[in-house]
Amino acid sequence: MLKAENIKKSFGKKTVLNRINLDIGPAQLKAIVGENGAGKSTLVKIIVGYWKADEGKLSTKCSIGYCPQQTLVFKQLTIEENYRYFAAAYGLQPDERINQEHFNYLMKLFKFEQYKNQKVIQLSGGTIQKLNLALALIHQPNLLILDEPYNGFDWETYHSFWEFISLYKDIGNSVLLVSHLITDKSLFDRVYQLNNGKFDA
Amino acid sequence: MRKIRLYISSGMVLRMILRKRIIPLLLIVIPSAFFYMVYLTTSERIMPFEVASIADKLILQVSERNSSFVFFAVATVGFLSSYIGLSLIQEMVDVNKRLIICGYHPIELMGSSFLVLLVVIIFVSTYISLSMLLFFTPVSFAGFFISMVMSGLTYGCYGLLIGSVFKGELEGILLIVLLANIDAGWLQNPLFYSGAQNKMIIQVLPAYYPSQMAIVSAFSSYSTTKILFGSIAYFCSFGALAATIYYQKMKKK
Numbered sequence: 001m002l003k004a005e006n007i008k009k010s011f012g013k014k015t016v017l018n019r020i021n022l023d024i025g026p027a028q029l030k031a032i033v034g035e036n037g038a039g040k041s042t043l044v045k046i047i048v049g050y051w052k053a054d055e056g057k058l059s060t061k062c063s064i065g066y067c068p069q070q071t072l073v074f075k076q077l078t079i080e081e082n083y084r085y086f087a088a089a090y091g092l093q094p095d096e097r098i099n100q101e102h103f104n105y106l107m108k109l110f111k112f113e114q115y116k117n118q119k120v121i122q123l124s125g126g127t128i129q130k131l132n133l134a135l136a137l138i139h140q141p142n143l144l145i146l147d148e149p150y151n152g153f154d155w156e157t158y159h160s161f162w163e164f165i166s167l168y169k170d171i172g173n174s175v176l177l178v179s180h181l182i183t184d185k186s187l188f189d190r191v192y193q194l195n196n197g198k199f200d201a
Numbered sequence: 202m203r204k205i206r207l208y209i210s211s212g213m214v215l216r217m218i219l220r221k222r223i224i225p226l227l228l229i230v231i232p233s234a235f236f237y238m239v240y241l242t243t244s245e246r247i248m249p250f251e252v253a254s255i256a257d258k259l260i261l262q263v264s265e266r267n268s269s270f271v272f273f274a275v276a277t278v279g280f281l282s283s284y285i286g287l288s289l290i291q292e293m294v295d296v297n298k299r300l301i302i303c304g305y306h307p308i309e310l311m312g313s314s315f316l317v318l319l320v321v322i323i324f325v326s327t328y329i330s331l332s333m334l335l336f337f338t339p340v341s342f343a344g345f346f347i348s349m350v351m352s353g354l355t356y357g358c359y360g361l362l363i364g365s366v367f368k369g370e371l372e373g374i375l376l377i378v379l380l381a382n383i384d385a386g387w388l389q390n391p392l393f394y395s396g397a398q399n400k401m402i403i404q405v406l407p408a409y410y411p412s413q414m415a416i417v418s419a420f421s422s423y424s425t426t427k428i429l430f431g432s433i434a435y436f437c438s439f440g441a442l443a444a445t446i447y448y449q450k451m452k453k454k
Contacts, residue, residue, distance in 0.1 A: 076217040089303035
């Protein structure tokens, strides 16, 4: 699904990523762990196509959904309006039946139904974080890239998150989770440790 | 699809702007407050002044109050438009980056901000032009209305430009207030201009053409076509520069 070979990225004289190799196949759950400033977000931005690597090859054979670390949603819009806006970004017609059904599915999955017409600014931090994740799933991607996804989750939401990830993986999709802390490594097919721009062996 | 995306984006941006309570409030309250202030502080005495942009030496004899209304109308539209332009870019920059990752083109997002800015400018210009009728009737109402739109477009695009260059709200607001205050709020005052020593400097500032157009259309029947082109050139330059910088900053690298 995704293959990165010898990815190198520098900013000025500082090498942030140095010959990174990463391979994600179908129905895999992998993680990248590293300290702040290790280069995790830089790598994610290269994978999602926002930045270009200075060297190396990146090939993706699937659609990617990206959930950023910050809650990047429009706070003056409602949940439904955010959905429509991002659907347009993905090139989807929000009013088409199939997209409407998927919207209803996401509403149920994240328990948004009672809030869908409320402005995001009026919602709790956990609900906004869930919306942040839901917006990455609008176009039904095969690979989900999550940058520190559970900041602000309460215990119940954290559990539902892992239930969702398990369900998502079971239908053949993959997840790349980026975090500075992974508590349960057994959940993952592989955990990469990023240190000074390199994966530890 | 591009048209639909632009339509959806413009609609969402307009909703966001209108839902910030301070913005509709500013759009209604500031013009009324400025006009009321002019009404309270000016007299009806006749002041002669020279119109700079007309080739024939044109001296107008206008009451201090009426010339102040026109001058403040241009400045008010300029202030409000530049603030809206700045807000449209600065407040959405991070989420817009995510939209770009998801598939929006930076120019589509800038285009929708511009369309919303245009709607706001037309609203404020209409409101101000109609309010002006309570005090006096401009010789050419259409020309006066267009001059308001031109002031809005020039300063609105200046706001978009400042928003594209500076990330911090404080720097942005300072730069807007600084130029708008010196230019539209002071140097373009026709009474000040008549006695100014170095008129060349005043003539290259952004509010010069809209101010001249407003004065000429409000108090004379001279043609304002040439002034209109000057104004269009100014806002197009600001707009093009804003779009270029925004694109360079926001595009996928």
